[in-house]
Amino acid sequence: MKHEQTHGTPMKYGMAIDLDKCTGCGACMVACMAENNIPFKEDESEKLVSITWMRIFKLSNGKSFPDLDICYLPRPCQHCEGHGGHSPCVSVCPATATDYSQETGIVSQIVTRCFGCRYCMGACPYHARYFNWWDPVWPDGMEKYLSPNVSPRMRGVVEKCSFCYHRYQLAKNKAYLNGGRRVPEEAYQTACTQACPAGAIVFGDLNNPEHQVHQIVKPDPDNGNRSRNDRAFRLLERTGTNTKVYYLSSREWVRRAGDNYLAHEKTGQVAKLHH
Amino acid sequence: MDSALIPKGVKRCPMWQFLLGLGIVGAVLAWGVYAMLLVWFKGLNQTNMNDYYGFALWIWADLAVIALGGGAFFSGLLKYIVGKDELKNIINYAVLIGFICYSSALLILAIDIGQPLRGWFIFWHANVHSMLTEVAFCLSCYFAVLTIEYIPLILENRQLDKVPFFHNLSHNMHETMAVFAATGAFLSFFHQGSLGGVAGVLFGRPFAFREGLLIWPWTFFLFTWSAAAYGPCFTLLITWITEKVARKKLVKDNVIELLAKISGWMIFTYTIAKICDTTRWANITAPGLGQNLADFYTGNAFYGYWILFAEIILGGVVPAIILISAPLRKNPTWRVTAFFLGVMGVSLNRWVMVLQVMAVPIMPFDTWALYYPSWQEVATTILPVAYGIILIMISYRYLPIFPQEAELNPIQEEAAMAVEPHTESVPDLKPANA
Amino acid sequence: MKVDRRSFLSFVIGGAAGTALSPLPWKLMDDSSIWSQMWPWTPVPPDGEVVYENSTCSLCPGGCGISVRKVDNRAVKIEGRPGHPVNDGSICILGLSGLQMLYGPTRIKSPMKRIGERGEGKWQKISWDEAIAILTEKLTDIRDKGEAHTVAAIAGSDSGTVPALIRRFMTAYGSPNFMRSPSQRDVDELAVKALFGGDGRTGFDVENADYILSFGSGFVDGWGSPVRMFKAASLWKEKNITVVQVEPRLSNSAAKATRWVPLNPGTEADLALGIAAVLVDENMLDTRAVSGLGSWKNDLLAAYATEKVSQTTGVAAGVIVDLAKGFAGANRPLALCGRGKGLVSGSLRETAAVYLLNALSGNINREGGMWAMPEADYIQWPDVATDNLASAGLVQPRLDGAGTGKYADARYLTNRLADSVNGGGPYPMQALLVAGANPCHDLPDTQRVRAAFARIPFIVSFSSFQDETAAMADLLMPDHVYLERYEDVPIGAGLAQQMIGLSKPVVSPQFNTRHLGEVLIATAMAMGGSIANAFPWDDYETCLEETLAEKWDSLMETGVWVQADTEPVADTFQLAGMDAPAVQAEGDVNSFPLLLVPYDAIQLTSGYVGEAPFMIKAVADTVIKGTDGFIEVNPQTARAAGLAEGERARLTTPRGEAQVCVHLFEGIQPGVLAMVRGLGHTAYDGHLAGKGVNINELIGPVEDPSTGFDAAWGIRAKLAKA
């Protein structure tokens, strides 16, 4: 269907987000909005119709004053690999408008092909997909800041975090022009990673042992890419979505809030991955 | 006034009454069309759907009408393939209802998608892994089959039938109808199943996800089975309603009872399968993903255990027992109650598989997402109902839908004279396939 | 040819089949889908050459370095500048939103004069010449009547050349009434004077401290230089440093701390002094840096016995001792103060008490400690030669009372402005110039501030934005925004170093605006005489270049200038200010059984620039929903008032009343309500206006008797079902 140039091991871009560091400040959300021409309306308080490729969830340990503890969880698209690239969303899209790249591990979204059936939204358990319920409209004059790297989307299609794919393309072009074959770690960083004042997000190639994200996550390919880091967990890991965004927390209740557990089950110790 | 178009040997209400009825339902239709146009021109922001509730009221209506329209393929299967010949007396109506259901379903899909102008990408850029692709292909093909099944009926209109070409065409089509019925049954098996698969394959959503057989989750088979089981219930319910409105008997009891009995047994077997599925899901599938029933049925204002009871017991066990048991089945009140419960049961099942799937929180820190439809959604959902009523009114008035009508309602001489001033003898109305 | 029914039908059917088989429908289908992919009303951003321009962000006092991506001549993205000493590539939510301000529709696009009633929003565009003529005429009029002192100016800051030009203009003109927006900086400067005996501010070497005891300072909520503090907080995590947050509410900073110690609101000073008492009692002190401790020790022990402090603060005695031991046990412990972002001047007692802890641990003017930093003094202009009119005006008392009598040590008491104008002042105010400040939204008791503004005969706003204060003005003389102008940005906010950043024009001015410095120089020229003589520069850029002198070239090149070794104000800490009475919340306990405390959120600027749409989009739906604003209520308090999550309620304080929505939050003590600061705008556009409640409508200033500063930390309140 399409040819992809792969040299050696394919890449598998992913993130490690340290929830001990994340402050819930929202800089990543806005960095993403600014980078990716994300539209806004006068009222954005109805969060279920508010497009935020990156969204901050507020988690709580459910205790009463003064034992309450809270934690923020930034949620970009998790770029699920599922089983062999069958991400929850990719496998259901009837028009192949979203695809899993074996070259980069990035789940793409081709908005000009999407016809807005929203099946992928139903399939994504992370609510990472957003529908353009309205035509995007920028207040008079503001369309001046729109970046040519990412096309504004039309009404009636689904969009989501692309891991700032255009940055990958630019970095790749640059690498090739310079005669390199691989995109260096620092040459391709997402807008949210770059902005985060707490340095909570680490982005890179999970397959590349030289990349920081690999060193933090230490993915175990023999165990469904589970992390070997005790602080790490993935969202809904046991459903087999096989996400590439890993979260880190030293607090057990936070790690436990990342997945559904039955009362008796131990954190991070559930029987087997599905599929 | 339009007497020349009305089938021979039957009596129809006066034109003014017909037009009045048409006008009232037409107003509702116009309201729906207005809402539809609003949605097309202004976009899906006219609905109350949101990013959690990407599928809502009218997708439920879509799934429900497809399930209810299942009466067409299953009656066809019974008549043409299994050979239950009595069903020829209701098959026309089953086909008409099926045609209405499926055309409605396609219309709803065209309203529902965010980019209707690109809807055909589903065929052009088809993704073979997607249940929706399977649905789109089979649904469109099956709609074509239903159209082919419906056309000869139209051609049997008294005036059209006078054109030799149409007469021959309809005759020849009848001859080959078994082939279409078989094709229809085959297509239906797949698209009904794929619709079940739509929810069942969502492996990120423990509430919807089901294991299965080969590439299909159990919901695939349950949907096909339930459409076959409950579709005839709907055909029979609509027949009953039509009889009430027309104030005359249109189909003989033995035909009704035969179909009701088959439907009863189908519901019975389906309900057993559904109970097995629910038991497995509640005890193995969902807990394997860290969730249990309480997570799905508590903690919100609407979705409680009642829905499970209403779907499986009230909408499954009860109608099955009524329709299987001869004495109950023969009692019109019980029988219609069972039809009603059955239709409710399968509709509720589709509701659960669309709306509740969207509502249940998945991530532990998520909350229930409750939703209520906007008037535009309600209007566009009622639109197919109005359209269906109109199509039934027109078809009933001008086409020989019910082969037994004339026999069951012999026209008094003088009345016949008033309607039919000719002196031709009145032949028995033939069943559509004769 | 006769068309019979049959041939007609054949024609129709044949035609339909023919059309379907022809390319026409398929072509139309394809075209319509392509059209849907390129709807003309969906913008297509033009492509072009990409360049990055470095500058300094001045949207808050943080002073971050930014790098602006431009395509052709459009700024398309603001990013943090890698390698910058403040933020090293990171950036905050406000800094990221800057382009929405630059290009936003709430800009004031040209000078304008009011033609309708005040506040009605009817304006007439005028030329800059006309605007300057109007201003000159008005000011000359007042001055000629010998009333130069009745003109006042409010600026957002008083450091850097632009505020210095305003101040210089006021001096040459003859008014003592230059004011600065209130902030924790007020009490900090005063504390440095009282405790170290010189002019300056504190700086905190947070990166090298190894134990943090924060008295409500929102280190990840916008306190200090925000991005620098975020980075420090992550560094603390990496180094496994104990961070204690003392605060009545579980703020984001409290949530990031190792330990959250909730206490009764307003009792921070008591806790700090209680900890000091434990340090003294257990002799866990390093007294090198403190003078005059001897006899005072006994007073401290008598007044702040642990049990008694525990009673006042609601913090268990064991915890107080624990905190003291933790603090004393660390090598470089650091205590921080200034609630939230430090937007209120604050109490001297509390500030001094917290700084005392740093002094008692010996952690003054050394690595990982608290520094007494002198003010950067690169602005060395010749003194203004005032004429008689000016000299006469300058000896008049200030409208806000600062600098004399019991407020001798305060430089600005902007919190007293409203009362002064409303009749309490020594003389009526005739004209007010406002630059970089939005007092009509940001000062407490906004109703009274607005009433005061209504009495001022002539108001000039230099704001770039249609804010609440600009709405009350008679003349609008819009400044460029920071991305369109040169400006020096001295970076004060809590840095233990002296730093100056440079803002450079990243894009050419988008509208008919003018640099405030230029406008001041032009107005001075127009006024002539000694005023014109005080402004010997051709234009602002010349002024800036001359002022920065040898720093100019390096600033142009690197964008930031860092002073290598700064001599601290003093090395010894004198005991002062701690015996003042505690500042109480306004209101009577019986009619107002609850306490309302403001809190700061990083998603809201709480400052004069107003929130950009992006920021509002990042605000949770438990803070704003539609136009409703929320208060945080402990479920127990809510139950007692019969209120459930999301329900509307009437919140009443001695100063005002508002309809709010209830958000149940276990992170707040029963009996206390919290409301975010910064919402409830009436100006700007629909993306910001009308959302939530401005807490300043509900809270009034409470004067710290020892300084005159506003030290209100909350107000008594009651809550009822709406």
Ligand SMILES: Nc1nc2c(c(=O)[nH]1)N[C@H]1C(S)=C(S)[C@@H](COP(=O)(O)OP(=O)(O)OC[C@H]3O[C@@H](n4cnc5c(=O)[nH]c(N)nc54)[C@H](O)[C@@H]3O)O[C@H]1N2
């Ligand atoms: N791995 C990988 N495979 C790809 C692609 C990819 O990106 N990666 N891209 C695909 C695409 S888009 C394309 S178009 C094809 C292109 O694939 P090819 O058509 O194979 O193109 P090249 O290999 O670039 O060039 C063909 C040959 O032409 C020779 N040549 C150069 N100039 C002339 C001339 O003037 N006359 C003659 N006779 N020969 C000349 C070159 O030396 C070279 O040997 O490859 C496809 N295959």
Ligand SMILES: Nc1nc2c(c(=O)[nH]1)N[C@H]1C(S)=C(S)[C@@H](COP(=O)(O)OP(=O)(O)OC[C@H]3O[C@@H](n4cnc5c(=O)[nH]c(N)nc54)[C@H](O)[C@@H]3O)O[C@H]1N2
């Ligand atoms: N030096 C040199 N330059 C050349 C050529 C050459 O031989 N030598 N050949 C020329 C020729 S013939 C061609 S065709 C061009 C090819 O040049 P390009 O069009 O740049 O082709 P690719 O390198 O394949 O890059 C396409 C990118 O799209 C991404 N991609 C893949 N699938 C999708 C998708 O579904 N959606 C989106 N958005 N992205 C996707 C891929 O990961 C890949 O990074 O190069 C031309 N330039």
Ligand code: SF4
């Ligand atoms: S920018 Fe960083 S700290 Fe802020 S919310 Fe995002 S991940 Fe968390």
Ligand code: SF4
């Ligand atoms: S997070 Fe959602 S949208 Fe992203 S790849 Fe996974 S399923 Fe798809």
Ligand code: SF4
């Ligand atoms: S909404 Fe678009 S991307 Fe999602 S499944 Fe449908 S066509 Fe595919």
Ligand code: SF4
């Ligand atoms: S990776 Fe890029 S697209 Fe995804 S959330 Fe971050 S900034 Fe947005």
Ligand code: SF4
């Ligand atoms: S912290 Fe302040 S100076 Fe730094 S980017 Fe944010 S607003 Fe600008």
Ligand SMILES: [Mo]
């Ligand atoms: Mo090519």
